[in-house]
Amino acid sequence: MAHNIKNKNVIFTILTLFIVSFSIYSILTYIDSKQDMEYLKSKNIQQLNNLHSSIQENLENQLKSRINFILHLNKRNEKIDAINNNDQKALFELFSPHFESLKGQINGFSIMQIFDTKGISLIRLHDSNNHSDDLSQFRACVKDVIQNPRSCTFFEVGKNGLALRHITPIRNDENKIIAFLELGVTPYVFAKQIQNIFDSKSYFFIKDEFAVSNNKNKLSTFGYSLCTLCSSKDEFIDDIAQTINLNNKEHDDIKYGHKTYSIFEKSIYDALGQEIGKIVIFNDISSYTDQLQTLILKSIILLIGTLIASYILLNGYIKKIFDKLNFSKFLLNNINDEIYVVSTDDLSIMDVNERACITLGYTYIEIKNLKLSDFTHSYNNEIQIDWYKKVNELKQKHFIISREIHARKDGQTFPVESNISYIKTDTKEFMLLVSRDITNQIEMENKINQKAKELQRLNTIISKSALYTTTDLNGNITYISEAFANLTGYDKDYLIGKNHRVFKHDSMQKEFFDTLWSTISNNQRFVGEVKNYRKDGTSYWTKIVIDPIFDDNGQKIGYSSYRENITDKKELEYISSHDALTGIYNRREFVKRLQAQIKSASRYNEKFGFIILDIDYFKKINDTYGHQVGDEVLITLSNIIKENLRADDFFARWGGEEFVIIAKYSDIKSLEELVHKLQNKISIASFAPVPRVNCSFGLTIYKDGDNDESIVKRADKALYLAKENGRNRYEIG
Template sequence: MQYIKYFDDSPITFFKYKKDYTLDYVTSNVEKLLGYSAEEFLSNKIDFESLIHKNDKEKIQEQFNCIEFEEEITLEPYRLKTKENNYIWIKETKKVFFNENNEKEICSYIQDITKEINLKQNLFYTNKIIKTVYDNSLHLIALLKSNGTILRINKTALDIIKDKEEKVLNIKFWNASWWISEEEKFQLKTEIKKATKGEIVVSEKNILDKECNILDIELTIKPVYDNNRIIYLVCEGRDITLHKLKEKKINHYNEIINKQLISITDKDGIIKDCSEGFCKLTGYSKNELIGKKHTVLKHPQTKDKLYRNLWETILSKKIWKGRHKNLTKDKKVFWVENLISPNLDQNGNLEGFTAIYNNITNSKKIKDLLVIDTLTKIYNKRYFNKIFKKFIKKFENFNKSFSLIIIDIDFFKQYNDNYGHLKGDEVLSKVARTLKETLRKNDYVFRIGGEEFAVLVTNSNENSILTVAKKLKDAIYNLNLEHKFSEFNRVTISLGIKTINEKNEEKIDKNKIFLDADNALYKAKREGRNKIF
């Protein structure tokens, strides 16, 4: 059987067994497949069956027994352990033949199909991602072949164009009926060609809806890779018609269309896959995230209660929506809105979860700008008014006592006039920072005027608030900031206090509380400054 040696240069590995199932021959390319030489198999140093994955042995043995009744059988794919302790997937065909002595023998043809299996698995998770995005997205989404042929289109798009999916499948994207002009179709064909070369193409287009109204959409075409080869294109369109009508003269603060931010986990929360956009947002590579839990991103200030509620919801096979704070790999804070959808198998059993994120970090920063004083980085007067009302409401409803302290930097006008406004700004920042660092975490400090500050202290009485006020006054005094135009030769503060700890029949008037604290402050200044009243 000299022809068997031709298998040595083939991707097929050939085994031949005698009638008693002892190995009679194996091609030398077995070493390329499994790392063991043919001699090691023939001398029984390596037992082929010992290399079969333990979870596959029973299944393979059952199928192998069928060779008694059939002349040829192809086994289901199974895993073999290589010499380097890696597992590969193989496809095996066994065939019965009879030798020149009419003795029954068995030959086996084995082929490595690991890449094929991995591709199928990748396509499975890709479909999971697409299904989740399709089911939840408000955008128009189409999945194309790399040549521009439509493979899928989501319900949002179909509702707008009033068409059934089967009517638009297998046509070129640029030939679809919803595009208005030939020029636009030509541009689209060019843009798809760019995307097939690895570019992410963003443009604005016009389409016709089901009532023949012209809609403005922002279209993003993104390539999908497999082993550095582009296999699909994802086209995502956002309806910007109202935006274009209302804000034609205003530039967008952010580009609305971004790469989807997606991660997939098993049912224990272990990350199995994630998008490039998610990696870019977090600063981690895909290899660094896969196999980890999302706790690698958890911000220490995020409460455990949020995660308990999250898990209770998704383990009951419901969708969870929420927002939370996280940390990137280099410990930068980012905020996301998060939608987590359970992935179920055909029998309704929980397999894992798909999470879709929306980066809202910039929105949080804008919100912070509304309550933070730009110069001193402490809360501003706008936020003071809001928190002051909450303190009063807590007192009225739950009898939670509190104190208001109004603080003024002594002789600050003389400081500015003689040292200059830049130095004055430095003093304001240092005083603000010191006041904040001296207070407890559940107390508040605000800048409410030029050199004027307000402090709200919870659960206080006359004795405890005097202790707090003295700490604040001494902390500023001990900064030892030079002020030659003050009688103290350093920067000092005066403080006025109003404490609310007893209810009466009259409704609490926040203006009166503020006025009482302000009057106390001016008494402190009349009495010589650097004092508390």
């Protein structure tokens, strides 16, 4: 009896340890699976957030670039006049082509409006019959932009629903704001792109205090209403909207039908920085939750079965060792994995569990007469598995994990992952294979890989649009975006390893690059504007932002740089400061330089001279030879004077046939020497068909208390005196 009691205690101890271990394993497996699901959910939310930000940034950039074209590169003067004159017909004719073009270029584009600096609508291209109303009375965003003029992008709710809007000031040639241009895009494009990429449902909800519609049938929930003009209302949102409190930061997953959804929300703001609503995205996570529920159910069933067996053993009589072995086999037969005991000598099947028989479709006797190689094939479509090599590998490592294809009796195949252990007794050597059907796992891996490819595609899109490079510590290129390579005209592969000096323009000063390297060498951000060469020799301007790159240990390993193509901006700056005919500086730029020179002279007690000159009898030249010859005379004279001035001197066209010169650090004597030099160069120059060209000069120097008007007036009087005294001479004022 004592012996029997001892056996009973042994069985009880073993089963108790098994139950505890199984329970711990089940709990840990559940926790691990739960963490995996939460991780995948967080990754999806992060990807959705990044995608939303990318879509909004892309729309903002599109609107900004189109505004630049509309306001600066196409019939600018006519548009300014039409705005100043409040000419409705002209405004419609000038701006409606842009409106129609943008509707085809930007998906969801639907709003174009111009209003003046008081907020009065001059024209609505999207509602041409409705204008002249005071927008500032019912649109706080417009009122704020008028009071604090700026370019801004924001969401706003109007009678046509929610829209992403961009407002920018319209300036005249004196840089004075005369009106504002507003463009808008329906946010439906957000929902559509998110649904196309992530197969998610997305809806826009507006805070009730900002909602325009008073429809009693509107869908509301906890202070928010569904924007039916920018989100499609369907049965799904009708059923679950009332259960969602958008005032909460976090939301529990919801069940709808046979599917489970995680909820991600992102606030949207108006121009005042007020939250006016949210975009709510419902991401289908049914596949994750179903797996987790299946795991829980299987664990509970298996645990209950174990507890029942343990209860019977603990409350029954002493069982023989054979009963114990049968019970162990019962457990093996009822788990979901296939178990095979295989001889290492000839791969013959020594034993299998019931799951293996059910899965392969053979009876226990049939499968015992097979070899492992009869129903196991290579996962990678090899001709056959080298079992000799695999067995030797197993004997060395004692444990390996391998993926194969198993073939059922009816010919169907399915993938498995096998944990293979090498076991050696005193008389036998064999392999123990625990194989699991991984069909669902592979489907999940394929979905993940597909999502990864989609993300890679998005990265490729960014590479094609962002001007981005990375370099090592010496400025040698380690990565270059496709967009920047296209801008430079070089092949990407060619530029890898090349130094940024390959783009350097001759006009860039050494001091610029000294400052650049000094800044980034001290681990600070550098921001500047740089002119570079393309491969074909043409030049371009970019605004560049350079930041240091650090590795995981905090060591600086290189630099990253983002660029903005500002070539058009620089060209506009050149046009605004240079005379179109002669290419020298214009009067506007000259006045700015003269005022700056007067301030410097007053502060540092510096001397400088001022010369104004006029071509004698220029009207006669135009009348005799025509204005084209007159223009050539102006160009030739400008080149002669420019070539004979010092680098510090400043030369500009004052207007008509008059020119002005600022001669730094000069007195009257040096001014007279300069005039004699210019008279000599002009007298020997060819102005054909004009036989001879002479000039009269008025000279003066800066005096304490001078301003730009007084010094110009004094030199102009001297010029007038030179004209009175016979021309082709100079006088001092």
